[in-house]
């Protein structure tokens with residue numbers, strides 16, 4: 001059995017009771033960054049061994065992990081924050097487990113885009129999750145595609161690129177398109193600001209933007 005275990009995106013109180021039990025009971029926790037996950041386990045006095053599973057070794061270790069799972073091991077996969085496989089490593093391992101008949105369970109739990117969408121005030125009945133845009137090649141093509149979508153779309157963005165990203169979105173979607181910047185969710189300085197792209201640009205241009213950010217844009221009319 002492979003458990004995908006979501007971990008807090010800021011507030012440690014968001015770990016679930018079930019996540020704590022699974023992290024305690026599995027044979028090993030595979031972590032995107034062992035130091036980050038060990039800190040979390042230490043906080044909850046969990047002594048399960050932790051090994052690395054990240055974007056740079058997932059191709060090499062997936063086959064061995066699946067073989068161990070098939071031989072009866074029980075593992076948890078955790079990323080630094082949020083749900084594994086959502087703009088984080090996990091997909092390759094899960095696909096291989098599914099192909100080889102290994103049971104996979106994903107615990108419900110923290111992920112950044114769901115609270116951002118639910119609290120944004122933008123339509124949440126249908127939405128499109130883009131995650132990180134490519135930095136250079138293909139970025140413009142993606143932006144143009146997103147601008148045509150008839151539903152809210154969601155991006156993950158870094159604070160130093162926020163204003164540039166909002167400006168590029170305003171170019172393709174128009175400055176009056178409603179949007180939202182959800183920053184530092186679940187943390188002390190959480191800020192969820194919904195306005196037009198033009199107003200958001202004016203606001204954040206004046207700021208030294210810090211923290212983690214989800215950008216949401218209302219769909220084309």
Ligand code: SAM
Nearest residue numbers: 009082083086111112156157184185212213214
């Ligand atoms: N697996 C995670 C999830 O389930 O949401 C996403 C991991 S991705 C590498 C990290 C990005 O998620 C950040 O750059 C930011 O865009 C977003 N993010 C993570 N934590 C956040 C938070 N507390 N507030 C706002 N955005 C956050």
